[in-house]
Amino acid sequence: MTSNGEVNVRRAASVLAALMLLGLVLAPATVTGAMPQCVAPSANKFLGNGMSPSGLKGVYTEIERLGKQLCTQGASQLGSWSLSWISLDGPSTSSPGINIFQGGYAQCPPPANGSCPYNGGVLYFWDYYAHEQSVACGAAYNTGFINYGNPSSGYHFFQISKVSTHYNFYIDEVLRDQISLASIETCWPVIVGGEWQNEMLNNNDQGGGHVSNPQGFHKNQYQTSTGWHNANRTLGSNCDANSYPAHWHCNSSSTSANYFDAYDDRVP
């Protein structure tokens, strides 16, 4: 993958103004200091896009490092996190576990919550590999979140791609992790799709970015045997996944087909 050195901050004034106005008009419970209390049940929720091109073997994006707030815990701990990531996905069956290789940013609650590694409450870079329970590889397995440190402000580049004998995970074009071919091509054993997602566990976790600065996934691309291709979408279209449209919003750019933005209208 070639380098996309420039940092693209796509915030057309007109789009922003529209989004801000939308937030003012539609947000019935604007939160300025903290997110609302966590609500049961917690379950994995998504805000983003996916693709399933033939021969997929890599994905790429550029995501801005934005602050993410989590739901406010009450008397009992409920699952909570706010993540932004890209992935290669294997098939999903009814067996325990999942088939995925993913990485991006994570904001996690304190350890008593048991959701994901806390990192002192600071947003961090991570990746994660998992396979389902299978005849080939036994029990469902995952590496857990592997922490690659705390990102500076601005955009960071994330890439997963097949290179020779491994599938590699890169942050800002620096190799951070390698998964053997067998881990994917034996344990999954095929790649069926790729994703560009924000993921939350609770409806009151912040979904994406802010009204004034949406969580951008820019220059989204995927790799096949014929090279890298833009992960284009219809201009201005809604994202594939939005688990909580009452407050979460996600749309493709009105000007760049391989961009999309996501935000939570409770976060100005």
Added chain:
Amino acid sequence: MKALLALAAVSLAFVGCVAGAVVTEPPAATMTPTTKPAETAPARPVDPGQELAAVSASHPTAAAADAMAKCHIGDMVVIEKVAGMAQLPTAAELLRYVPLTGREPQLKEAGPVWVIQIKGDVHQMGGEIWTNPICVVTESDFGYFATGPVTNTATGKTIQPEAPAVAPDRILPPLAP
């Protein structure tokens, strides 16, 4: 991420979502399970085995602390949830202590391994909660295995993992103070 993979079906096989759709449930399973659920692992008589050194919770060795860090003990899983922990001389020895199937690639790795048995629930990517999982740290790998019940957070349905061919016959020591 069953839900997510579900969602990944974007008109594709994964996300079951169309533009603007609300994604709240995982898709129906499209494949039959390839492995059997836990139920019938033949038991071995309990073997006292070799005496394994208990790990100090407050003053672990550097190697033990490294294993705890890789398994996110204290950062994601509170130490009170550690039911047992030890270093075993070989990865193959894991089968004597924890209910793996015997087909896990990590069992072929050389050198000693750390194993940490968790008591309780741990959230997972993919819309699952794993109850009583284990974490294994080899010289070249680390991660969690679903050796206990797995609950889908969207449906609330719980399934059991595949039973080992032969049930473990040894017990990991609990943490020492």
